Amino acid sequence: MSEDVFKKIVSHCKEYGFVFQSSEIYDGLSAVYDYGQMGVELKNNIKKYWWDSMVLLHENVVGIDSAIFMHPTIWKASGHVDAFNDPLIDNKDSKKRYRADVLIEEYMAKIDEKINKEVEKAAKRFGESFDEAMFRQTNPRVLENVQKRDEVHARFAKALNDNNLEELRQIIIDCEIVDPISGTRNWTDVRQFNLMFATEMGSTADGATKVYLRPETAQGIFVNFLNVQKTGRMKIPFGIAQIGKAFRNEIVARQFIFRMREFEQMEMQFFVRPGEELEWFAKWKDIRMKWHKALGFGDKKYRFHDHDKLAHYANAATDVEFEMPFGFKEVEGIHSRTDFDLSSHEEYSGKKLQYFDPELNKSYTPYVIETSIGVDRMFLSVMSAAYCEEELEGGESRVVLKLPAALAPIKLAVLPLVKKDGLPEKAREIIDNLKFDFKCQYDEKDSIGKRYRRQDAIGTPYCVTVDHQSLEDNTVTIRYRDTMEQERVAIDKLADIIADKVSMKNLLKTTL
Ligand code: ATP
Numbered sequence: 001m002s003e004d005v006f007k008k009i010v011s012h013c014k015e016y017g018f019v020f021q022s023s024e025i026y027d028g029l030s031a032v033y034d035y036g037q038m039g040v041e042l043k044n045n046i047k048k049y050w051w052d053s054m055v056l057l058h059e060n061v062v063g064i065d066s067a068i069f070m071h072p073t074i075w076k077a078s079g080h081v082d083a084f085n086d087p088l089i090d091n092k093d094s095k096k097r098y099r100a101d102v103l104i105e106e107y108m109a110k111i112d113e114k115i116n117k118e119v120e121k122a123a124k125r126f127g128e129s130f131d132e133a134m135f136r137q138t139n140p141r142v143l144e145n146v147q148k149r150d151e152v153h154a155r156f157a158k159a160l161n162d163n164n165l166e167e168l169r170q171i172i173i174d175c176e177i178v179d180p181i182s183g184t185r186n187w188t189d190v191r192q193f194n195l196m197f198a199t200e201m202g203s204t205a206d207g208a209t210k211v212y213l214r215p216e217t218a219q220g221i222f223v224n225f226l227n228v229q230k231t232g233r234m235k236i237p238f239g240i241a242q243i244g245k246a247f248r249n250e251i252v253a254r255q256f257i258f259r260m261r262e263f264e265q266m267e268m269q270f271f272v273r274p275g276e277e278l279e280w281f282a283k284w285k286d287i288r289m290k291w292h293k294a295l296g297f298g299d300k301k302y303r304f305h306d307h308d309k310l311a312h313y314a315n316a317a318t319d320v321e322f323e324m325p326f327g328f329k330e331v332e333g334i335h336s337r338t339d340f341d342l343s344s345h346e347e348y349s350g351k352k353l354q355y356f357d358p359e360l361n362k363s364y365t366p367y368v369i370e371t372s373i374g375v376d377r378m379f380l381s382v383m384s385a386a387y388c389e390e391e392l393e394g395g396e397s398r399v400v401l402k403l404p405a406a407l408a409p410i411k412l413a414v415l416p417l418v419k420k421d422g423l424p425e426k427a428r429e430i431i432d433n434l435k436f437d438f439k440c441q442y443d444e445k446d447s448i449g450k451r452y453r454r455q456d457a458i459g460t461p462y463c464v465t466v467d468h469q470s471l472e473d474n475t476v477t478i479r480y481r482d483t484m485e486q487e488r489v490a491i492d493k494l495a496d497i498i499a500d501k502v503s504m505k506n507l508l509k510t511t512l
Contacts, residue, residue: 006324006326010256012383019256020033020036021033030261031250031254032260038458039379041410045406047243048504049407050291050375055241057511064221066224067220068244068247070212070219070223077341079340079344080212084194084196084215085194087100087192089169089191090187090188091179091182091186091187093182093184094181096182097252104156104177111145112149114145115145119136152171156308159171160308173187193251198212218370218372219341222269222342222345225271226353228240238270239269239270240271244264245262257376258380263375266373266375269370270370273360273367274366274367277316278336280369285304289302292322292331294510294511295404297386300323303321303328304319305318313335318334319331319332319334324381324384332372334372335369335370337367339368341368382407386459387401388400398456401458402459406504408460410441410458410460411498412434412438413441414440414441414442414464415451415463417448422471423468423470433495437499463479475490476491478497
């Protein structure tokens with residue numbers, strides 16, 4: 001996959017009503033997007049897949065929906081006021097702003113790419129007898145690049161951990177990283193930039209209070225920990241899940257819905273006994289990876305990436321990365337957040353946030369494992385994996401979204417062969433029967449071939465064509481999106497055929 005494919009996916013999203021630039025008629029608002037008629041269905045299905053996997057499949061996980069506005073001291077306690085910063089650097093020639101850490105990460109990714117290309121080339125040259133491990137250990141060019149990468153990596157990790165902004169700049173200088181636009185190395189100093197949006201609550205005459213738009217949904221869970229535990233009589237270990245909007249004033253907001261200023265998160269905080277957190281961290285890593293892989297896009301598209309710099313609250317952290325068209329990128333973070341947040345809220349609020357453990361006969365502040373995934377990034381990963389251009393027989397081609405059927409916006413299109421002779425009425429009758437269970441679409445415009453292409457492009461797994469024979473024997477032609485095969489089936493069998501494949505239940509079963 002390449003940047004080129006990525007551009008095609010972006011325009012496909014627009015053309016078929018998945019994602020629009022926000023405020024487009026006013027030339028848009030940077031890094032803010034709207035979901036269209038197809039996008040909202042896909043997004044809702046992704047959210048349902050996550051929600052059900054958390055809240056239905058785990059007896060000890062419950063949901064909440066907390067407000068976006070919260071008491072401003074919460075963000076002091078959570079560390080966001082003081083430490084939710086990105087290191088930014090400007091190029092004096094292009095006047096463009098970059099994240100210093102991202103520039104260095106991309107530089108290291110390029111070295112990795114070089115190494116992989118070297119390995120691929122050799123694999124082709126040597127064929128079956130190729131011993132990849134041996135090649136990686138002995139090839140001088142590979143070794144040289146690995147050494148180069150490791151050196152940069154070690155300096156980078158140390159600079160991040162020491163919060164050493166001069167050293168970050170020095171790495172950029174030493175690696176001769178150039179601005180992709182101006183092509184120069186004329187860099188400013190590195191500065192810290194806080195990512196939270198602030199606004200005012202109450203009228204200014206009374207002395208309005210500065211409040212923040214939440215940069216993560218997690219804090220709404222922490223401050224409700226005791227409310228849920230007490231009213232739900234929850235016993236540790238237990239989790240609280242939430243889906244909601246988050247806001248970050250991202251410095252570099254490129255790459256479509258990958259990095260937005262307003263986005264949506266699906267987060268779950270799992271409260272455990274102190275000392276048991278790393279065991280639960282491993283368990284949740286496993287559960288979450290299975291959830292991703294169950295979509296069937298191929299296991300090779302996923303990997304874990306452990307953090308170089310642990311956030312101020314974490315004692316273990318990893319990302320689930322997905323192979324986007326522009327490389328492996330974080331889709332989900334899994335963090336062992338210790339008791340940092342609850343303890344800090346105890347300190348700042350003066351309220352106890354402890355749990356009495358009847359088995360241990362003592363009270364403690366629980367430790368927390370967090371799983372945090374961006375709905376929009378998940379959406380982009382699903383779109384990227386599903387987007388497919390196929391050459392067909394006879395020189396034709398088609399664009400098809402090979403979406404998992406349970407996530408597809410439309411499950412079934414019903415197409416009368418012609419717009420007369422009672423076929424539209426028969427088609428409507430089918431929809432009227434099935435619309436309680438599946439999102440259906442009726443389409444009578446253009447040739448059947450064109451209608452199939454339109455449904456392929458939005459990922460509809462089933463198309464049903466109603467023809468004259470349907471009126472006589474109550475059968476229709478069902479066409480399968482991926483294979484394009486068609487078969488004649490009885491109308492009263494349709495519900496069963498479709499239900500099996502589009503069922504969220506069946507998808508959820510494969511995550512276990
Ligand atoms: P990044 O390093 O890419 O900025 P992060 O590590 O700051 O991401 P987290 O704070 O761990 O991200 O947030 C959890 C999840 O929320 C991420 O894995 C991602 O899916 C999503 N997310 C974070 N920031 C954005 C954003 N600006 N736009 C869309 N999704 C985001």
